[in-house]
Amino acid sequence: MGSICWGCLGVNKHTVFGEGDMKNFEGIHPTALIGDGVMLGRNVTVGPHTVIYDNVYIGDDSVIGAHVILGEPCADFYGADANYSNRILEIGSGARIRSGSVLYAGSSFGDGLETGHRVTIREGTRAGKNFRVGTLSDIQGHCHIGDYVRLHSNVHVGHKSRIGNFVWIFPYVVLTNDPHPPSEFQVGVNIEDFAVIATMSVILPGVSIGKDALVGAGSVVNRNVEAESVVVGNPAKKVATVRDIKSKKDGGSVYPWRYHFDRGMPWQGIGYDAWVQKNA
Template sequence: MIHPTAIVSPLAQIGVNVRVGPFSIIHDNVVIGADTVIESHCEIGHPSALAGGRALVIGRGSLIRSHSVFYEGSTFGERLTTGHRVTVRELTTAGKNLQIGTLGDIQGHCEIGDYVRTHSNVHIGHESKIHNFVWIFPYVVLTNDPHPPSDTCVGCEIHDHAVIATMSIILPGVQVGEHSLVAAHSSVSRDVEAHTVVGGSPARFLCPTDKIKLKDGSGRSAYPWTTHFSRGYPEDVVKEWLSRIPASGQE
């Protein structure tokens, strides 16, 4: 259903059972998958010469909340979900089940994997690479200019299952290893090893992740988080995670 106040280009490819809310604009170079909801006051497929003629593709079953702007030229897998007032620039490619929090800002030329969750007010700079099952909490910034201002762009890379806690800054070119944890309010200027915790400004090694215990009285390690947290993930994914846990309860 398209609200009568919405403006939808006849050149856009709109799947079945797509809903477009009041005062939203769907531009020409757009493909929207079936069963998607576009709430009010959104602009989908904002024209940009930087997109090189590529369409904006939104996967089926997505939910884009009000006042969000997506430029043409990016591709998103199924079940994309956003908060309000999100901005996404050109030439980003993302997998399925990406969640972008309110006021999230994704710049161009980014690569994002499956089941990535970013909370409110996260800024993802140009050339960032984010792998699968990554958590990025509020007010995190992924930077890319090693000596600002310049024309040099060196994006960060965040590997599978990594967690970046609130108000942290990842500096240009930094690799954050799989299953690692960046503590809150950290400034990370060096690569983070897998299964380690770093924190501070500048961030330094604190401990292996398995030294952090759950505060539920069980005495179990909080990391890898996949050993005890599964809310919102499909059954087959959780089953695969649990199959990796040896009898000791550690991954």
């Protein structure tokens, strides 16, 4: 095995607490284990029993929970010699990584990453800013994820998936990649900006979901979905356009959602169009 085996993760000796300090301490818990080449920004908190392997970079003002693993070695570590160098894991500033999550070495995340508990994200993941990924979600790696993407709990993202900006994916959705499993031929799915995939849907290999489209709950999608289309069923069929959908609360329009929802979005408080103009 390579040189970053667990033995080199000693209990952190550089942190000494007095009783008073501990009460208001924000920093590295004494039970956390930190490898070599780890660079932590200002005001970073690391929770108890967390393990950070070699060559992890974390931006300012980040909170890493308990029982987290950052920089998990990739598969090639196990056959490597002592000169093996763990791949770099880059996490932007303002991250909040909740307990039990495992982020592999060899990925990068923009500012504002937020995870639920026990998320798994493998190597080769490139995610933009303000990415939020819910409890138990499982990102298999080698995928591209845009800005302000929201994955709810327990979403499975297969290799080679491409997810645009402002995409919402709800619990138990699976993005597949192998048209005739098991094989060595993988074609990822492509989810365009502002698309929404409701719970328990499967997107079959190579399928594209168009801008502003909506996939209804429990759908199995085996062909491309056009922009602004609504598809449902197994196999999924087009039943409407998103502009046909009316609010169950007040009968008004609800899609495209960017004109009706702004929590956590960069246009919060000013509206989507005003935000676009401001950035034009």
